[in-house]
Amino acid sequence: MVVLQFNSLGLLLLPQTTKKCHIRLSQNLKLREGRKSYAINIDSQTSSISETTATTTTPDADEGPPVIDFAFVNSRLLPDGSPDVQYRSACGGQKLRDIMLENHVELYGPYARPLLNCGGGGTCGTCIVEVVDGNELLSPKTPKEKEKLKKQPKKWRLACQTVVGKEDSRGELIIQQLPEWKAHEWE
Structure with a gap:
């Protein structure tokens, strides 16, 4: 190797x-x-x-299976000051939490221990993400999300309550991980 x-x-x-x-x-x-x-x-x-x-260009709708491309931006910057970005792809119709966990993308940060999060029930609010781009691919906010995030920015979502597209969806999403800990601001 x-x-x-x-x-x-x-x-x-x-x-x-x-x-x-x-x-x-x-x-x-x-x-x-x-x-x-x-x-x-x-x-x-x-x-x-x-x-x-x-x-590169965006593939035509007839090429390959429907897939959604993700750019997960870490809350911490790299030593050179640039954002740490992980690119992943997944099929639509899944919860954002499941996509992040299956692709080994940091979701909970300091709340990673099982007793510090609700495991996807929408009651703890530790799986908050910020949707930088691609909000049109996400499901509407659930009542649990509205309650937990009522004092937070409108771009923030609970990953455990957010469904990404449908099974035949295509598109791109940019997701900020752990927005409450991020070291930079979006323009």
């Missing part, structure tokens, strides 16, 4: 056994059409590095 270590500025370590490899770096936080991705080609025989830029 070959391990490449790199940062946002470039490649830090290249094993001698590597002849050619492709590395994809996501440049933008948005998942919308026009997202740039970079492919860096490294040829160890000629010691050359070439970079190509390609712009």
Whole structure:
């Protein structure tokens, strides 16, 4: 197995056994059409590095199974000051809590122990997330959500009460994890 270590500025370590490899770096936080991705080609025989830029487009409705793309933004920033983002995909018709837990995305933060949260009943309010983009894909707020979040910003939701789309839904969501602990503000 070959391990490449790199940062946002470039490649830090290249094993001698590597002849050619492709590395994809996501440049933008948005998942919308026009997202740039970079492919860096490294040829160890000629010691050359070439970079190509390609712009991706949103797939047509007829391509592949219906899927919803997620960008989960961590509440803490990376050491360079950029947001820590995890990209995931899931089918619609599921609760946001289940999607986050199945994909190993931090949901409860300091409330992760079983006795500190209600396990999806909507009574504790520890699974709060902020919907930065894609609110139209989410179900309307439940009475439990309205009660728990009545003094909070309107973009905040309880992940255990929020259903993401329907089984045939497509789209993108940007979700801020643990908004009460976040180190940055959205513009």
